Amino acid sequence: MNESMPKRFAVIHCGQLVTLAGKPGPRRGAAEMRELAVVEDAAMVIDDGKIERTGTTDELRQALAREKHLPVIDAHGCVVTPGFVDAHTHMVFAGSRAAEFEQRIAGKTYQQIAAAGGGIATTVRATRDATAEELLALAGRHAEWFLRNGTTTVEAKSGYGLSLDAELKILGVIRSLAKHTPLRMVATLLAAHTIPPEFQQDRADYIALVVREIVPRVQRDKLAEFCDVFCDEHAFTIAESREILNAAKDAGLALRMHVEQFAADGGAALAAELGAVTADHLECTDTEGIAALARASVQPVLVPASVFCLGRDRYPNARAMMDAGLAVVLATDFNPGSSPTTSMPFVMSLACQQMKMLPSEALTASTINAACSLGLGDIVGSLEAGKGADFLIHEFCDYRELAYFAAVPNLPQVFVAGKRVQPCSLSNGATADGAV
Numbered sequence: 001m002n003e004s005m006p007k008r009f010a011v012i013h014c015g016q017l018v019t020l021a022g023k024p025g026p027r028r029g030a031a032e033m034r035e036l037a038v039v040e041d042a043a044m045v046i047d048d049g050k051i052e053r054t055g056t057t058d059e060l061r062q063a064l065a066r067e068k069h070l071p072v073i074d075a076h077g078c079v080v081t082p083g084f085v086d087a088h089t090h091m092v093f094a095g096s097r098a099a100e101f102e103q104r105i106a107g108k109t110y111q112q113i114a115a116a117g118g119g120i121a122t123t124v125r126a127t128r129d130a131t132a133e134e135l136l137a138l139a140g141r142h143a144e145w146f147l148r149n150g151t152t153t154v155e156a157k158s159g160y161g162l163s164l165d166a167e168l169k170i171l172g173v174i175r176s177l178a179k180h181t182p183l184r185m186v187a188t189l190l191a192a193h194t195i196p197p198e199f200q201q202d203r204a205d206y207i208a209l210v211v212r213e214i215v216p217r218v219q220r221d222k223l224a225e226f227c228d229v230f231c232d233e234h235a236f237t238i239a240e241s242r243e244i245l246n247a248a249k250d251a252g253l254a255l256r257m258h259v260e261q262f263a264a265d266g267g268a269a270l271a272a273e274l275g276a277v278t279a280d281h282l283e284c285t286d287t288e289g290i291a292a293l294a295r296a297s298v299q300p301v302l303v304p305a306s307v308f309c310l311g312r313d314r315y316p317n318a319r320a321m322m323d324a325g326l327a328v329v330l331a332t333d334f335n336p337g338s339s340p341t342t343s344m345p346f347v348m349s350l351a352c353q354q355m356k357m358l359p360s361e362a363l364t365a366s367t368i369n370a371a372c373s374l375g376l377g378d379i380v381g382s383l384e385a386g387k388g389a390d391f392l393i394h395e396f397c398d399y400r401e402l403a404y405f406a407a408v409p410n411l412p413q414v415f416v417a418g419k420r421v422q423p424c425s426l427s428n429g430a431t432a433d434g435a436v
Contacts, residue, residue: 005419006071008047010064013398014307015077017042019054020364020382024377026299026327026372033322033364036399042080043325052343065276077117079399081363082383083152083390083416084344085370088280088329088331090190091142092135092170093160095126098335102309110310110338111234111262120160120194123336127160127170133165135173136180145342147421149290150412152390153371153380154183155331157228159190162206164213169190171223182416184390188226188256189218192244194235202244207240211247219251226277230258231267238266254375260284261306272296278329282316283307290317294324302365303333304350305341307322319356328357329373330365345410348403359400387416396430 021037043060045052053060064070099112100122113119127135146154156174161167171187178185191214192207199206218224227248231241235258245255253276260283261266268289271279279285279293280301293300302316321328330347333339341347348362357365371381380390393413396402402410412419 001152008045009059009071010043010045011073011075011080011391011393012043012060012141013077014039014042014075014080016040016079016399017044017054017382017383018079018081018363018399020082020368021054021384022382025377026369027364028327029325030319030322030361031092033328033361033369034358034361036360038399044080044134044383044389044391045217046418049389049419051383051385051387051389054383058227060062073393075393077397079394079396079402080383081394081399081402082367082381083392084366085151085153085374085376085381086146086151086331086334086342086344087155087278087329087370087373088303088333089154089156090159090333091128091146091154091156092139092158092173093123093336093337094130094135094138095123097122100337104311114194114234117197119337121197123160124162124196128166130175132169135160135170136176139177140174140181142342143183145178146183147181147343147414148411149343150341150392150394150410150414151344152182152184152414153186153374153376155186155188155226155374157188157190158224159193159228162191162193162196164209164217167214168217168221168223170279171218175223182419182421184376184380184416186226186376187224188228189215189224189248189253190230191215192229192236192241194230194286201213203221203240207243210244215248215251215253219253225254226256227253228256228258231270232258232261233263233265238270241267241270242274245276249274256280256301259262264289268293271298280333282321283312283314285316287320290320290324290326292335293321294326297327299327299329299369301329301331301373302351302355303331303339303347304354305347306333306339307354308350309339309341315354317359319352322361327369327372328365329370330362331370340348343407345402345405346407349406352403353406359403362403363399389415391415
């Protein structure tokens with residue numbers, strides 16, 4: 001829920017206003033990703049949901065001297081940053097995978113659990129059984145978690161339906177959620193998440209269903225902007241992924257890909273070949289894969305919380321990617337199985353500790369680079385005149401503390417489109433669009 005706010009107001013005494021102002025587009029390579037364009041003892045003027053101007057507090061006081069009754073929020077020397085942009089989530093699902101969490105602790109691998117009928121299939125069963133209204137209420141709870149952690153924009157994937165009706169149901173819930181919460185949302189079709197149980201003996205028929213029915217229907221109804229495929233050793237092959245993604249591309253959907261989470265099998269090269277906007281995961285990607293992504297300017301979306309939550313120790317080589325000039329993105333991969341977290345600050349901590357990203361690089365990857373990967377770089381991701389006033393007033397005085405204080409419940413003041421957010425669940429009877 002958005003708190004009632006004046007149309008025009010100022011935020012003053014920002015100890016560090018991390019504007020990330022700069023050239024249009026994502027920041028490529030380490031040098032650009034370290035340039036945060038910080039203004040000290042800074043201020044912003046917000047008008048009608050957008051940033052009018054930024055500068056020092058003294059500069060804006062002088063410029064606004066005649067506006068004696070302009071409402072003011074005092075940041076009291078705290079850090080102000082853009083709202084976090086989470087460019088890889090699976091936030092609409094039903095059920096729990098806590099039992100599988102326990103199994104992994106006891107020694108079973110993700111692949112072993114999936115082979116026994118668990119994993120994604122567990123969530124598919126629960127999500128298919130849930131009504132659209134039930135899914136909307138559950139997703140509304142997840143939206144609260146994102147907002148409380150300072151995330152103001154999310155990419156949300158389908159992929160726990162794996163049938164025409166169930167995938168449409170999930171995408172309809174995503175569209176409804178965008179209407180009922182302050183979160184800015186971008187929808188991605190992930191019907192190619194895994195082969196559903198009823199098609200285990202005939203993969204070709206399921207791929208045909210995705211290509212001939214699901215993709216055209218989703219594009220016809222404008223339910224998603226992107227199409228994603230899980231291209232990896234226990235999901236879809238290179239050839240299968242190419243077929244699905246070419247069909248999606250022909251239909252007008254932009255491409256994202258889950259690649260090389262468990263093996264370096266050519267997924268990164270396929271993302272480059274097809275002109276995907278992003279290649280996500282990349283834990284096992286080698287130097288050839290990184291070079292291919294760099295040649296095609298594909299943005300890597302790295303999800304270190306998934307590595308951590310699966311108890312693995314192979315993290316993506318973020319430094320090599322930045323050295324290659326790539327515009328690295330960080331995301332939570334929020335999902336019930338391998339990454340049950342909505343906290344971008346936690347992801348930033350992991351990126352710094354485990355992938356040796358600097359705090360400045362991690363913040364860039366969590367804001368402007370992530371926004372650009374969603375086609376929203378001209379709207380959110382930095383604090384510049386004309387952009388949406390999505391910003392956070394943190395409890396800290398130094399931006400590096402966002403990653404330094406690991407898993408501390410930093411509860412920023414959250415603003416979306418110039419309105420202070422008070423998270424509110426969707427358990428009040430809100431109805432879902434496009435329920436099947």
